[in-house]
Amino acid sequence: MQLxxxxxxxxxxxxxxxxxxxxxxxxxxxxxxxxxxxxxxGVMRCGQAVTKDAPGDYHPDIKLGEQ
Structure with a gap:
């Protein structure tokens, strides 16, 4: 799956x-x-998208930060 x-x-x-x-x-x-x-x-904010291939099937309960 792609995260x-x-x-x-x-x-x-x-x-x-x-x-x-x-x-x-x-x-x-x-x-x-x-x-x-x-x-x-009153601050500047940064953002960056990241992706990752991972085994298994996607489900909404996946904790992305722990992958």
Whole structure:
């Protein structure tokens, strides 16, 4: 099955660590990163889609962050 996640965080090293951790668990970057101003909180936010091939069948109870 193909899994998909969208990672997001404030524009800090936390975001880079989140993406790096996913890459080291076998996730692959999908598309370009996004960068936008969060007016409600007054901060820049980053986002990156990642995908991963995994055995088994998809079901909505899968905890994507644990894959």
């Amino acid at each position: 998909y996640r969208f990672l997001s965080a404030d524009d800090t090293s936390e975001f880079c660590h989140k993406v790096t951790a996913a890459l080291n668990k076998g996730w692959v970057l999908h598309g370009s990163p996004t960068y936008a101003f969060d007016a409600a909180n």
